[in-house]
Each structure stands twice: as structure tokens, then as C-alpha cells.
Amino acid sequence: MPLELISFPLCPYVQRSVITLLHKEVLFTLTHIDLAHKPDWFLQISPMGKVPCLRVDDDVVLFESQVINEYLDETTPPPLH
Ligand SMILES: N[C@@H](CCC(=O)N[C@@H](CS)C(=O)NCC(=O)O)C(=O)O
Known part of the structure; x- marks a missing residue:
């Protein structure tokens, strides 16, 4: 089962995680929600x-x-730290 990142398109905090997922080449799906109507x-x-x-x-x-x-970072080597 791939990881699922729950997201809002303009959220910079989501982007931090997307950058890490892409850098580590981790398979994931992205699910956008409307923060105005959670x-x-x-x-x-x-x-x-x-x-x-x-x-x-x-x-x-x-x-x-x-x-x-x-x-x-802890579950997908090599570590960034
Ligand atoms: N400290 C949190 C901040 C996350 C955050 O503030 N996300 C915003 C969108 S950029 C949010 O979900 N806001 C909805 C709300 O506050 O109701 C993190 O780093 O994940």
C-alpha cells in the first residue's frame, strides 16, 4: 500500500513533505482536500x-x-541528516 499524503495545493508545509518524498523516490499518492470544507x-x-x-x-x-x-528520513535510507 503506497503512502498517502493528505494535502492542500497551496500549503507550504505539504510541500516540505512532497520534496522529501520525491527526493527519496518514495511511492505515494496525493489526496487534496478543501480546507474551507474539511x-x-x-x-x-x-x-x-x-x-x-x-x-x-x-x-x-x-x-x-x-x-x-x-x-x-528514518524509514527510507540514505538519511538526509
Ligand atoms: N505545523 C503544521 C502547520 C500545518 C498548517 O498550518 N497547515 C495549514 C495549511 S498550509 C492548514 O492545514 N490549515 C488549516 C486550518 O488551520 O484550519 C505543520 O508543519 O504541518
């Missing part, structure tokens, strides 16, 4: 109601771009 499924997985969120699998969703990038 869907219920999004509010259930995003504790702060903010993008980005990274759905890792059916049970795990990460939030906060810094945390997402740290996760990507």
Missing part, C-alpha cells in the same frame, strides 16, 4: 484539522510536516 474522514484522522497528514497504513496516520519528514 471532510469528516479528514477531521477523524487529523487531530489539529491541518494538512499535511501521511497515511502510513490502515492504522497509522502521521501529522505535522516535521514529524512526517523525520519519519520518512
Whole structure:
């Protein structure tokens, strides 16, 4: 199952994660939402109601771009740090 990045097109925090995903050549899908009309499924997985969120699998969703990038860096070598 590819990673799913929940996004809003103009969000710079999402772009931080997209840059890392592309740099590390990680397979992912991008799901855009309308932040003015947040869907219920999004509010259930995003504790702060903010993008980005990274759905890792059916049970795990990460939030906060810094945390997402740290996760990507730790799980996909070589490390950026
Ligand atoms: N500290 C968060 C900031 C994320 C953030 O502020 N995202 C904005 C879009 S750029 C958002 O989702 N805003 C929706 C809201 O505040 O209701 C991160 O780094 O992920």
C-alpha cells in the first residue's frame, strides 16, 4: 500500500513533505482536500484539522510536516541528516 499524503495545493508545509518524498523516490499518492470544507474522514484522522497528514497504513496516520519528514528520513535510507 503506497503512502498517502493528505494535502492542500497551496500549503507550504505539504510541500516540505512532497520534496522529501520525491527526493527519496518514495511511492505515494496525493489526496487534496478543501480546507474551507474539511471532510469528516479528514477531521477523524487529523487531530489539529491541518494538512499535511501521511497515511502510513490502515492504522497509522502521521501529522505535522516535521514529524512526517523525520519519519520518512528514518524509514527510507540514505538519511538526509
Ligand atoms: N505545523 C503544521 C502547520 C500545518 C498548517 O498550518 N497547515 C495549514 C495549511 S498550509 C492548514 O492545514 N490549515 C488549516 C486550518 O488551520 O484550519 C505543520 O508543519 O504541518
